[in-house]
Amino acid sequence: MTIAVQTQGPPVSFINKDGVRTGLAIEIARMMAADMEVELIIQDYDWKGLIPALSSGKADFIAADMTPTAKRHMQIVFTEPVFYSETIAFAMEGSGYSKWQDLNNEGISVAATQASSWADTARKLLPNAELKEFSGGTAQAVQAVVSGRANSGLSDKATIAGFMSSIDGIVVLEGELAQEPLGFATRPDSMHLLLALDNYVRLIQADGRLQQQVDYWWNSTAWEADHK
Amino acid sequence: MTIAVQTQGPPVSFINKDGVRTGLAIEIARMMAADMEVELIIQDYDWKGLIPALSSGKADFIAADMTPTAKRHMQIVFTEPVFYSETIAFAMEGSGYSKWQDLNNEGISVAATQASSWADTARKLLPNAELKEFSGGTAQAVQAVVSGRANSGLSDKATIAGFMSSIDGIVVLEGELAQEPLGFATRPDSMHLLLALDNYVRLIQADGRLQQQVDYWWNSTAWEADHK
Amino acid sequence: MTIAVQTQGPPVSFINKDGVRTGLAIEIARMMAADMEVELIIQDYDWKGLIPALSSGKADFIAADMTPTAKRHMQIVFTEPVFYSETIAFAMEGSGYSKWQDLNNEGISVAATQASSWADTARKLLPNAELKEFSGGTAQAVQAVVSGRANSGLSDKATIAGFMSSIDGIVVLEGELAQEPLGFATRPDSMHLLLALDNYVRLIQADGRLQQQVDYWWNSTAWEADHK
Numbered sequence: 001m002t003i004a005v006q007t008q009g010p011p012v013s014f015i016n017k018d019g020v021r022t023g024l025a026i027e028i029a030r031m032m033a034a035d036m037e038v039e040l041i042i043q044d045y046d047w048k049g050l051i052p053a054l055s056s057g058k059a060d061f062i063a064a065d066m067t068p069t070a071k072r073h074m075q076i077v078f079t080e081p082v083f084y085s086e087t088i089a090f091a092m093e094g095s096g097y098s099k100w101q102d103l104n105n106e107g108i109s110v111a112a113t114q115a116s117s118w119a120d121t122a123r124k125l126l127p128n129a130e131l132k133e134f135s136g137g138t139a140q141a142v143q144a145v146v147s148g149r150a151n152s153g154l155s156d157k158a159t160i161a162g163f164m165s166s167i168d169g170i171v172v173l174e175g176e177l178a179q180e181p182l183g184f185a186t187r188p189d190s191m192h193l194l195l196a197l198d199n200y201v202r203l204i205q206a207d208g209r210l211q212q213q214v215d216y217w218w219n220s221t222a223w224e225a226d227h228k
Numbered sequence: 229m230t231i232a233v234q235t236q237g238p239p240v241s242f243i244n245k246d247g248v249r250t251g252l253a254i255e256i257a258r259m260m261a262a263d264m265e266v267e268l269i270i271q272d273y274d275w276k277g278l279i280p281a282l283s284s285g286k287a288d289f290i291a292a293d294m295t296p297t298a299k300r301h302m303q304i305v306f307t308e309p310v311f312y313s314e315t316i317a318f319a320m321e322g323s324g325y326s327k328w329q330d331l332n333n334e335g336i337s338v339a340a341t342q343a344s345s346w347a348d349t350a351r352k353l354l355p356n357a358e359l360k361e362f363s364g365g366t367a368q369a370v371q372a373v374v375s376g377r378a379n380s381g382l383s384d385k386a387t388i389a390g391f392m393s394s395i396d397g398i399v400v401l402e403g404e405l406a407q408e409p410l411g412f413a414t415r416p417d418s419m420h421l422l423l424a425l426d427n428y429v430r431l432i433q434a435d436g437r438l439q440q441q442v443d444y445w446w447n448s449t450a451w452e453a454d455h456k
Numbered sequence: 457m458t459i460a461v462q463t464q465g466p467p468v469s470f471i472n473k474d475g476v477r478t479g480l481a482i483e484i485a486r487m488m489a490a491d492m493e494v495e496l497i498i499q500d501y502d503w504k505g506l507i508p509a510l511s512s513g514k515a516d517f518i519a520a521d522m523t524p525t526a527k528r529h530m531q532i533v534f535t536e537p538v539f540y541s542e543t544i545a546f547a548m549e550g551s552g553y554s555k556w557q558d559l560n561n562e563g564i565s566v567a568a569t570q571a572s573s574w575a576d577t578a579r580k581l582l583p584n585a586e587l588k589e590f591s592g593g594t595a596q597a598v599q600a601v602v603s604g605r606a607n608s609g610l611s612d613k614a615t616i617a618g619f620m621s622s623i624d625g626i627v628v629l630e631g632e633l634a635q636e637p638l639g640f641a642t643r644p645d646s647m648h649l650l651l652a653l654d655n656y657v658r659l660i661q662a663d664g665r666l667q668q669q670v671d672y673w674w675n676s677t678a679w680e681a682d683h684k
Contacts, residue, residue: 068427073264077424078423081430084434179434188419192533195529196530199526199533200526208634296658296659297491298491298656299493301656305651305655306655309658312662408663416648
């Protein structure tokens with residue numbers, strides 16, 4: 001079984017301190033190959049190379065954190081969601097905000113990456129708050145909150161978990177503002193494999209192994225101690 | 229992308245005041261075509277013409293409020309449920325009933341269309357109440373409740389929402405007595421399209437757009453101000 | 457429509473007191489055939505004969521309580537879960553334990569079949585309790601609890617329901633420790649039938665008929681009065 005994965009960074013697909021490719025998507029595929037008792041061959045591509053590798057038959061499926069858009073689905077076929085990107089709000093400890101809805105008030109500022117889906121979400125769900133957009137990624141929004149230039153910020157749960165392990169005092173507010181499904185993908189003519197993937201994801205959902213992997217790699221920085 | 233829809237009435241598929249075909253099923257298909265960046269061609273048929281139009285290849289899929297029965301599934305293939313028909317109970321304001329279970333008592337009468345699935349549901353779930361069957365559609369059951377000839381009635385949520393916008397004093401009791409899935413359908417050999425539809429429905433469930441459409445067209449009469 | 461079922465025992469597939477094959481899997485298939493208005497032909501095999509009967513084309517699908525493992529899915533294709541095997545904890549009335557989590561304390565012993573998945577679950581989720589393994593099936597674990605040699609036991613819900621109908625004083629503690637999906641299966645080239653099965657299971661989930669069957673056959677011993 002050959003998979004196409006992204007030459008990326010933690011926590012979905014990366015080379016660890018021992019030179020071994022690992023991460024959330026890799027380990028799910030590895031478990032599946034082990035349960036099927038087949039060999040797993042991992043091919044890594046940059047983001048743009050993933051779909052061509054699949055379509056040309058070099059790989060059997062893509063194991064990445066890819067959003068199953070309607071447009072991409074015209075070329076390839078996505079599994080049911082394997083995990084989710086969750087938009088959450090963060091603030092400094094002692095801010096007095098407990099859930100993201102508490103931010104939707106005049107006089108409260110919310111930091112987000114410029115022109116990101118997080119900024120869109122802030123405009124839609126927190127119309128009474130003041131949106132402050134920062135170019136250059138979530139690091140700038142986090143910096144704004146830490147330094148007091150913004151009362152709070154929006155990003156995805158996995159990214160903020162990363163910052164929380166290196167910066168003290170950041171807390172995630174209760175609740176999710178949005179959730180984006182992420183799935184694996186096969187060729188449209190690989191129905192048996194697609195169904196096998198959907199079946200496997202259901203199995204490891206039921207027995208708790210999927211949640212374990214998602215908690216280890218995606219919802220926390222537990223993986224850092226072992227792989228960084 | 230060509231869809232077969234029903235020449236019907238609101239809220240699933242109808243011609244609005246500006247002469248444009250719209251409704252819940254139409255707008256979901258329109259969103260999908262826009263996200264795929266393909267043209268959407270709409271063909272309207274009477275109810276009996278929908279499956280032949282699909283089977284003969286005139287349309288790529290049926291976008292209607294069709295129940296995915298085992299019998300129909302022998303000819304065509306249904307998507308996962310897109311929306312639901314929900315059986316609810318209604319009464320007049322001040323009746324003192326708060327949830328549908330409150331109706332299951334001697335001395336309480338429940339109006340429903342004769343020989344309908346709602347009458348069946350009343351017999352099954354409200355055995356202690358007195359069932360009053362009315363021929364001629366939900367309008368007669370509503371009339372019976374408004375005039376005091378029955379204490380309450382059963383119908384589906386979308387139909388009662390329609391009556392509530394024109395008749396004062398009707399309230400929907402808490403809870404649903406039954407729920408029937410409604411789906412779109414493709415030909416059995418259109419696996420890629422079927423999976424694309426299932427994928428799209430999951431996407432717009434996750435980002436809230438499906439609920440928005442269902443609330444606008446199906447669970448309320450919000451659409452009337454814009455289209456009637 | 458021809459199905460392969462297991463020559464087994466209640467409650468999934470068995471010959472009742474009138475010489476008729478019945479049980480949870482049989483009755484779900486019978487309902488589906490009735491709704492499709494097709495004849496149902498039932499072929500019974502021992503456990504090892506089920507997959508060969510399907511693969512060779514003798515049967516259209518397998519209707520059994522089969523776990524959709526990754527390995528089996530290489531040969532056949534499983535439906536979405538039809539029902540679940542649920543691991544629960546039991547004790548004697550008056551034990552003072554109300555939920556399975558109450559067992560996770562020193563000085564409490566938990567009985568389970570030797571080398572079973574229940575013993576694994578006890579080791580994983582009840583590390584503070586003392587695990588007592590018994591060879592020879594759940595009957596020995598039940599006997600240990602009844603006689604006071606163990607404070608509690610682990611098994612699956614359906615099996616314990618069977619013992620509860622013949623032995624007084626056994627109670628099931630609140631909550632499930634684990635859940636294993638069980639599904640039906642088709643050949644990889646029977647896509648239309650696979651989707652028809654998935655569709656049918658969703659239909660009878662929505663209208664309550666699946667839960668009715670599962671409660672009658674699987675979660676209770678209600679079937680005994682009619683069939684034993």
